[in-house]
Amino acid sequence: xxxxxxxxxxxxxxxxxxxxxxxxxxxxxxxxxxxxxxxxxxxxxxxxxxxxxxxxxxxxxxxxxxxxxxxxxxxxxxxxxxxxxxxxxxxxxxxxxxxxxxxxxxxxxxxxxxxxxxxxxxxxxxxxxxxxxxxxxxxxxxxxxxxxxxxxxxxxxxxxxxxxxxxxxxxxxxxx
Numbered sequence: 001x002x003x004x005x006x007x008x009x010x011x012x013x014x015x016x017x018x019x020x021x022x023x024x025x026x027x028x029x030x031x032x033x034x035x036x037x038x039x040x041x042x043x044x045x046x047x048x049x050x051x052x053x054x055x056x057x058x059x060x061x062x063x064x065x066x067x068x069x070x071x072x073x074x075x076x077x078x079x080x081x082x083x084x085x086x087x088x089x090x091x092x093x094x095x096x097x098x099x100x101x102x103x104x105x106x107x108x109x110x111x112x113x114x115x116x117x118x119x120x121x122x123x124x125x126x127x128x129x130x131x132x133x134x135x136x137x138x139x140x141x142x143x144x145x146x147x148x149x150x151x152x153x154x155x156x157x158x159x160x161x162x163x164x165x166x167x168x169x170x171x172x173x174x175x176x
């Protein structure tokens with residue numbers, strides 16, 4: 001199994017963001033493709049130092065195969081992190097998303113800012129829900145969201161307690 005690492009999102013990573021966010025199949029659980037203007041704004045946010053957004057890199061080739069990131073939000077009256085990820089279709093099914101997500105969770109844990117991180121995959125997105133289980137999240141229930149505005153989305157609420165010890169990262173997979 002090839003190694004996976006995460007690295008801070010950079011100014012040259014926009015083509016990867018476009019591949020993951022402008023493809024109808026890649027975004028079917030997120031309300032469909034994003035428009036170029038929205039991707040440009042997202043790119044600007046992601047490349048800011050300390051953004052919590054990372055490129056997923058396949059080793060040893062150094063090829064960018066997706067993104068993973070976390071951000072702050074208020075959820076049910078508490079300040080928490082939310083986390084999300086996307087892996088290019090050609091690289092799915094290899095455990096890449098889970099390994100990269102563990103590394104991003106470790107980065108969030110090291111900030112010591114929020115106790116909990118939530119993931120909200122669509123109830124219909126079996127692979128992302130499997131990532132949540134594999135990484136050690138606890139299932140809390142289903143919720144309705146509007147994302148993007150005007151699009152009803154039924155999601156699962158998964159929560160991970162960052163104050164607990166990290167789940168083991170596979171050998172050879174650095175927790176950056």
